[in-house]
Amino acid sequence: MTNPKLILASASPRRLALLGQIGVSPASVVTADVDESAWRDEEPRVYVERIARAKAEHIAQATPHAFVLAGDTVVACGRRILPKAETESEARACLTLLSGRRHRVMTCVALAHSGGDLQTRTVMSTVAFKRLSDRELNAYLVSNEWRGKAGGYAIQGLAAVFVRSLRGSYSNVVGLPLHETAQLLRGAGYSVLGE
Numbered sequence: 626m627t628n629p630k631l632i633l634a635s636a637s638p639r640r641l642a643l644l645g646q647i648g649v650s651p652a653s654v655v656t657a658d659v660d661e662s663a664w665r666d667e668e669p670r671v672y673v674e675r676i677a678r679a680k681a682e683h684i685a686q687a688t689p690h691a692f693v694l695a696g697d698t699v700v701a702c703g704r705r706i707l708p709k710a711e712t713e714s715e716a717r718a719c720l721t722l723l724s725g726r727r728h729r730v731m732t733c734v735a736l737a738h739s740g741g742d743l744q745t746r747t748v749m750s751t752v753a754f755k756r757l758s759d760r761e762l763n764a765y766l767v768s769n770e771w772r773g774k775a776g777g778y779a780i781q782g783l784a785a786v787f788v789r790s791l792r793g794s795y796s797n798v799v800g801l802p803l804h805e806t807a808q809l810l811r812g813a814g815y816s817v818l819g820e
Contacts, residue, residue: 628816629738634684634695639781643801644694648818649810657683657695669701670731674747677733685737692815693737698800700776702728710777713766719777720765723787725756728776730798736809746809748802750793752780757787 633641633651641654657680663672680695700707702722710716733747757765765784771777778784780791780798796803807817 629814630688630691631815632684632688632691632693634680634693637696637800639779639800640696643796643799643803644806646796647803647807651694652691655684657681659683661697663706667706668704669699669706669729670747670749672706673697673699673731673733674745677735677745678743681735681737681743685741685743689741691738692810692813694806694810695735695737696732696801696806698730698732698775698797700728700730702726707776709773709775710771711773716766716771716777717762720757720762720771723754723776723778724762725754727751727753730776730793732797732800732802734802734806734809736813738813742813744809744812746802746805748794748797748805750791750795750797752791752798753789754787755789761787 630652633654634657636656644651659679661676676697677695681693685693707719708715710719729749729751731747731749733745735743735745737743768783770779770782780788794802810817
């Protein structure tokens with residue numbers, strides 16, 4: 626069976642690599658130009674679902690006969706949505722807040738196909754960080770690994786040493802919950818792992 630054309634609506638190299646782990650290779654990668662600003666008092670889950678849907682819909686409008694897969698990940702501490710850290714001070718503020726605490730990582734995966742159909746799956750994982758010393762925090766900040774990462778860290782890198790426990794999907798925390806993504810694709814008739 627030949628799969629339909631699949632477009633990944635994400636510039637994240639992590640999402641592309643994660644898809645490769647389950648044998649999915651998009652025909653193209655297109656960045657969805659959508660406003661990712663959170664609305665006032667918007668809950669993290671509502672936010673991440675709204676943004677993922679907007680990304681998928683934006684790209685699907687231009688490519689109605691392709692499958693469009695989009696995702697958005699948010700790190701939330703309570704009701705607070707942490708930014709994708711772009712400056713060292715943002716990263717420091719995020720990591721200081723997360724130090725010694727539990728937080729939630731939510732990813733919504735959206736799949737648009739067949740002339741406007743859109744399905745989503747939202748996955749939540751709980752991550753607990755150890756209390757970070759000033760030396761650990763400063764060493765991590767020097768690495769620049771935090772740049773552009775939700776909550777100011779990448780679990781698949783140096784920050785792995787900060788994680789005391791993880792409940793839920795590891796791939797979700799990296800940026801794409803693979804089990805749920807595969808289910809979404811299969812449900813739409815897209816073959817995963819050569820099925």
